[in-house]
Amino acid sequence: MRSHDVLIVGGGLAGLRAAVELNKANVKVGLISKVHPLRSHSVAAQGGINASLGNHPRGDYDTAMRHAFDTVKGSDFLADQPAVVRMAKDAPLRVFEIEHWGCPFSRTDEGKIAQRPFGGAGFPRTCYASDKTGLAMMHTLFEQMIRYQQAAERQELVVYSEWLVIGLAVDGDLCAGAVAMNIKTGEVDGFRAEAVLFATGGAGRIYGNSTNAIINSGMGMAVPYRAGVPLKDMEFVQFHPTTLCGSNILISEAARGEGGYLLNKDGHRFLADYPDSKKAMEVAPRDIVARNMAREILAGRAVEGTHFWLDLRHLGEEKIQKQLPGIRDLAIRFAGIDPADRPVPVQPGQHYTMGGIDVDRSGASPLKGLFAAGEAACVSVHGANRLGGNSLLDTIVFGAITGEAMAEFIAGHVRPASADKALAEAAARGREAVERLLGGGGAEDPVSIKDEMKKTMMEKVGIFRDRADLSAALAKIRELKDRYRRVGVSFKGKILNQELRSTIELGGSLDVAEAVVAGALAREESRGSHSRTDFPKRDDAGWLKHTLAALAPEGPRLSYRDVELGYFEPAERVY
């Protein structure tokens, strides 16, 4: 058994930011990640991070409250407003702080942090490091972690790379630690901690057409979910308008923020034809742009029925190279197209999980001692649709808040004697589960179950949804869950057994997928990213509330919680 004051699961931006905060508070931290922290999906974030700094010539009148309003409006009024206000107010502080730590932001002529326009924002408030903002921030936080590790006076900060968390230990109403498998050796061990943070990112890979890293299986949401923690608002899944046709590699919203056009097969900027995007055009929020792209596909106006053109040529080679070098490189290497010469073929693809582990404004879940932050968590600040530039912000604002809250929690907490026993039992169960898969196992092939899940989610739980599709999807996911009980792995090795690892994670993906479909089937309205063709209107009287899915033997049991308002009255969304 390994022991730390606090255990952080996930080495992306939220996990690293929390680790830094806890280290500052003199807390001994163990950080578990199933990949080396620098291989986390946060590095793939491109466009930037929102903060009302007012550094842009057109940003003079920007304020935290205007940022909060845009975020709430973007969320289709489902976000909890006090949490959004806190995030918007903390934004400048956190951005300046990471700049002080060395984050190489692009600069204005006066040498300040440069900002660009982004979708759904009233002012250009997205701070950026060319189009590699996630990479720049990840390296900066990883560097700070090394700084603390090298400082003699600091408490320990131990990183467990390539360990997969497979279970939680629960002692009564308390989280007593976690159980993880060393991917490199097959060893399963218990991790004793007074508090555990899940900062494991999104669940994009339950879909076949996701921008997410291959590692984003949803396992990090499934583990707390199985331990009794509800998942919140899982039906809200963001589809990004511009992903490379075929591979669904992300092409940043910055490409449109910098002035790129979206064209249909006739070379027409079709966003002008829709009332909700005709004014903001390419910088309308993602849900609206993606939906109007889906409408064009249905109307037969997409190129070859599958994609659109993202045209950057009018920006000129110099601006493209200066502001969007990463996008240019991706387009050349993955699509064989230089955006300076030719338009890039793009299509909407799954991008972000607005829902997640149910936590309050301090990152605490209903299970005592269990916290969550970043995309894995749902506070909720993104509601039914996240604005571009707010996900990076979410990670460092709530990473810091949650780190502080965990330090406070463990200061006032006495671990009961029974906790170690619960952890030992959980570790034994984890070992048995792994042995069972390796030893016997059934005849079902995990790869075909995974493929069928991804196809079902993509085809039936996409941008437009209706009862018939969602009911069919729910039945299908349940069939797959049933087959999963008889799954087997053919390779029995312990060292780097990829089949074992992905089969374990597949079980988590299926649980999360079921929560997404169940929430979507129940929510009979259209709000943000959730568009029901059979219920095309937003219904504030009936549905201005969060979905909570608790795992019961028969599947997700749904309940609801009112949205926290207090600042802005829900109104119709037009851009």
Added chain:
Amino acid sequence: MGGGSATFKIFRHDPSAEGEEPRFQEYEVPVRPGLTVLDALFYVQERLDSSLAFRASCRAAACGSCAMHIAGGYGLACQTQVEPLGGGPIVLRPLAHLPIIRDLVVDMGPFWEKYNKIRPFLVPGEPAPEKERTQSPDDRDKLEGLIDCILCGICSSACAVGGTDDAYLGPAALLNADRFVQDTRDGATEERLRIVDGEHGVWRCHTIFSCQEACPKGLDPTGAIMTLRRTIIRHRWKKLVR
């Protein structure tokens, strides 16, 4: 391309298995336009041979997980297209100069140790102001090509010197040292130069340019090493004159 497929010849080895010799194993993978080497590896692992081990994460050339030796040169499996490589055999090997854990997966530990040695974090010259530290766009431009490093390890594996001197800091650590030396916000230049100014530091480089040729992000570690050398010499002169 024989019938729309390619033959992959993949390095296989489990050092923990007694008596097991390293070998190459061949697999036939159907090829379609856009198929990457990483897609092919997943095809092999999921459909042909579940025992194959390799690393992967972002599949968009941002995370550096899938660095390996591909058909005669180093590259990221995710951003290497299969079609231009022809029908094969396409030989895949792990990164060099690092212990093998299994198949294409190496222990990056020694690589990270060297990275840690250069004190890879900003040591500010002055206390932080209330807002951001300002930096002119020109000064920020000096960081281009340095902050883009994804620490995949390719340059250090491609480096011939790394094969003969285990203690050599290597191109990745040195490029990242230059990243902080070039940053106008950093105040630890003297200390940074001291760390890289040694027989296992910048002076060990033979300027063969293998690192620059191999870098999957098009960066120039050799150039960074030369810049560090010039800076070291300039600082020595300053001390003499003073």
